[in-house]
Amino acid sequence: MDEFWAGLLERFDGASVFDDDHELTGARAAIQGVLSRGASDRAEGMMPEGGYRSPLAVQFEYTNRCVMDCLFCYNDSRPSPKTSSMGREEILRIAREIADLDVLKVVLSGGEVFIDRDLLFSLVEILNDHAIRPTILTSGWFLDEALADRLARRQIQSVQVSVDGADEAAHDELRRKPGGWRRAVRALRLLDERGFYTTAGCLITERNRRTLDDYFDLCLFLGVDQVALSFCIDQGRARDHRERLEVDDSAFEDTVEMIVRKRKQYADLMRIDLSQDPGFVRILQVLWMPTNCLIRPDGSVARSCVLPIPLGNVRERSLKEIWDSEFRRLPANPSIRAFLDGMRIGTTPRLGMLRSSLGGGSGSCQPESAGAGASLV
Numbered sequence: 001m002d003e004f005w006a007g008l009l010e011r012f013d014g015a016s017v018f019d020d021d022h023e024l025t026g027a028r029a030a031i032q033g034v035l036s037r038g039a040s041d042r043a044e045g046m047m048p049e050g051g052y053r054s055p056l057a058v059q060f061e062y063t064n065r066c067v068m069d070c071l072f073c074y075n076d077s078r079p080s081p082k083t084s085s086m087g088r089e090e091i092l093r094i095a096r097e098i099a100d101l102d103v104l105k106v107v108l109s110g111g112e113v114f115i116d117r118d119l120l121f122s123l124v125e126i127l128n129d130h131a132i133r134p135t136i137l138t139s140g141w142f143l144d145e146a147l148a149d150r151l152a153r154r155q156i157q158s159v160q161v162s163v164d165g166a167d168e169a170a171h172d173e174l175r176r177k178p179g180g181w182r183r184a185v186r187a188l189r190l191l192d193e194r195g196f197y198t199t200a201g202c203l204i205t206e207r208n209r210r211t212l213d214d215y216f217d218l219c220l221f222l223g224v225d226q227v228a229l230s231f232c233i234d235q236g237r238a239r240d241h242r243e244r245l246e247v248d249d250s251a252f253e254d255t256v257e258m259i260v261r262k263r264k265q266y267a268d269l270m271r272i273d274l275s276q277d278p279g280f281v282r283i284l285q286v287l288w289m290p291t292n293c294l295i296r297p298d299g300s301v302a303r304s305c306v307l308p309i310p311l312g313n314v315r316e317r318s319l320k321e322i323w324d325s326e327f328r329r330l331p332a333n334p335s336i337r338a339f340l341d342g343m344r345i346g347t348t349p350r351l352g353m354l355r356s357s358l359g360g361g362s363g364s365c366q367p368e369s370a371g372a373g374a375s376l377v
């Protein structure tokens with residue numbers, strides 16, 4: 001391990017992170033554990049020595065047009081975006097390219113994918129023709145009975161709808177769209193009635209954290225299969241609204257403890273996930289062999305939402321070329337090193353937890369389309 005990585009690991013001393021079971025564990029030891037597991041997996045032939053020949057999973061964030069205007073949107077999506085995304089034919093071409101790589105998982109996200117429903121269904125058709133069942137992330141705004149019926153005739157892995165807590169006013173205020181919470185709740189109900197695997201995505205902020213207890217009951221009532229919780233990170237519009245979004249240190253610890261408790265309590269009823277600390281994930285994503293990537297509305301390709309450094313653009317080169325030339329040498333990439341070096345790593349006093357939710361890194365990009373849902377890690 002070179003000096004840069006050794007120095008970065010040194011900064012984790014004394015900090016804690018969640019392990020896969022949401023138990024707090026030493027950050028430095030956790031990273032070292034992952035690295036040695038990777039080495040033994042390779043030695044035993046569980047992972048290819050030179051890395052995967054193509055991504056196993058792709059999140060295709062193909063539009064930045066959205067019906068919402070959320071305070072925390074990591075990719076600055078809005079009804080009239082400031083930057084243009086790719087054209088229809090380009091988007092379809094890239095979907096075919098992804099499908100031809102025989103990836104195991106595809107997430108379609110935006111923006112709001114149902115703004116152009118014909119385009120969405122064309123993408124689903126391309127993927128279904130390759131036996132790929134995509135996951136769809138949505139605000140739920142457009143999902144009425146007719147659209148849910150149409151979707152039910154396609155092969156869909158799961159649908160994630162953003163519902164930020166049990167407080168209607170808080171959701172609509174943060175998403176700057178009156179009526180948004182009601183439509184999202186309706187969407188989850190309609191999807192459950194049609195047998196979809198549903199995920200409720202919730203961004204935890206100072207404004208909604210007190211409603212989380214009721215939120216879990218609401219999700220159970222709606223037949224939700226999985227709850228995906230995350231704290232806000234330092235990308236896009238969130239940077240301009242930190243004071244309204246960031247949960248303060250003492251409340252942060254209490255909130256995490258409550259979620260861990262609820263997760264155990266609801267274990268037999270629905271799955272509750274809390275995304276790992278973005279700073280921790282960023283480091284793992286570089287050190288661990290890449291398995292997935294993110295394609296953004298402008299065609300740029302990144303490791304993920306939390307590590308948004310552009311590594312190429314599918315408008316100029318094929319995804320396979322970008323994967324082969326860039327993803328296999330991530331740890332040496334100077335832009336990625338500079339981004340990680342810029343992370344502000346804080347610890348909370350009581351748990352000593354690593355907390356870089358709104359903490360830095362100089363990139364331009366949130367997990368799960370912040371607010372729109374789940375990202376691939």
Ligand code: SF4
Binds near residue numbers: 066070077371
């Ligand atoms: S966070 Fe999601 S729902 Fe909100 S503006 Fe961005 S893409 Fe749209």
